[in-house]
Amino acid sequence: MTQLSPARNPSADGTPTPGGTAAASAPAAAKPASDSSKALYGGKSSRRVTVRDIAAAKERGEKWPMLTAYDAMTASVFDEAGIPVLLVGDSMGNCHLGYESTVPVTMDEITILSAAVVRGTKRALIVADLPFGAFQESPVQALRNATRLVKEAGVGAVKLEGGERSAHQVELLVSSGIPVMAHVGLTPQSVNAYGGYPVQGRGEEAAQQLLRDAKAVQDAGAFSVVLEAVPAELAAEVTRSLHIPTVGIGAGIGCDAQVLVWTDMAGLTSGHVPRFVKQYANLREVLGGAAKDFAEEVVGGSFPAKEHSFR
Structure with missing residues (x-):
């Protein structure tokens, strides 16, 4: 495993990891929830899940599931199944709208489908993607479009791609009262720059950059961060280095949560699916x-x- 930083959080058993002790602001080693009624999945609460619940789950050491959703009917099924967080992802471009990538997805499309998902649910926290071109220009552009998703669609949080390069956007949104889920590692909106969908974070330099990206969005105020297509050991190291939850997709078992595109998970997708997908139907x-x-x-x-x- 590559050396990521001179200081890291303690490991799960409380033993400091190589390179130093945990920072003062880092939480204590996670412990299993003593009250299962508070669990994000399987808990008894019927109110909307909030970002405070997400933070509490990290403190309890609780793992939780997230799925994508793009319409009211499917979202209602997942909500009734107890999935605590639903992502109205720009993955709708590939699996719902017939595009070849996420890049063509528009704010109008995200807004309409996000509103449908909100209407179809009662408990899940609904997170909506800011699509390509909706936040890269400036923090002000990001705030304008994120505000639209909160006001018109009624989502509880937004997600945007990028680490250090998007930290100013994250900071303005959070300071304006909009919770942000960040997304680092493989960022599908950059498919044209990548020339495909390669695994990210391999090698010392790339691993260091991924850690910097994750810490940048954490410091900017993100309540969680998606790690996509990242080597499992690196993702586990990043998870131990952060006090906000990590959501893995192709990032191994060490993340705090896991997300899949629902059409992949349920075996509706035709043709090739990524290696990290498990089809449950x-x-x-x-x-x-x-x-x-x-x-x-x-x-x-x-x-x-x-x-x-x-x-």
Whole structure:
């Protein structure tokens, strides 16, 4: 494992990690929640999850799940299943709107679908992405567009990509009362610059930069940070170095939370899916089978039957 910084938080068993003791502002070693009713997943509270709940989960050492959602009906299913955080991701470009990447997604599209997800849920914290071109110009641009998502769509937080380069945007949003989930490592909006979707943080220099990025958004006030396509050991080191939760996607088991694009998770995506995806169902087969059964009954004249008709 590469040496990341001269000072890190203690490890889970309370033993300082190599390179020094924890900073004074770092929390104590995480302990399992003593009151399961407070858990983000499986807890008894029916009110909206807030960023304070997210921070408390980090202190308890509680891991939690996050899924994407793009419509009211799907969001209601995930909300009823107890998923505490739903992300209206610009991944909608790939899996919902038919784009080849997230880059073409607009503020109008994010706003409309975010409002639908909010309407379909009662408990989950709804986080909406700021799409490409909606925040890079300046912190003021970021504030204008984030404010739209909060006022028009009713989301509880926004997410934006970038570490050090986006720290000023994060700082202004947070100081203006808008919670921010940051996103470092592989940032899909930079697909044209990357020339694809390569793993990030390999090698000493890249690992150091990723740590700087994560700490920059933490210092700017982000309440959590997504680590995407990062070597598992590095992601675990970054997680121990931060007092805000990390949300892994292709970043190993050491993160505080895990997120997947729901169409990947449920087996609805066709063709290649990333290595880090686990499919928990095969909805593409289920829906395809249902469509074929419907079509065959229509062609064969067995649908609609008498019980499906009015008298």
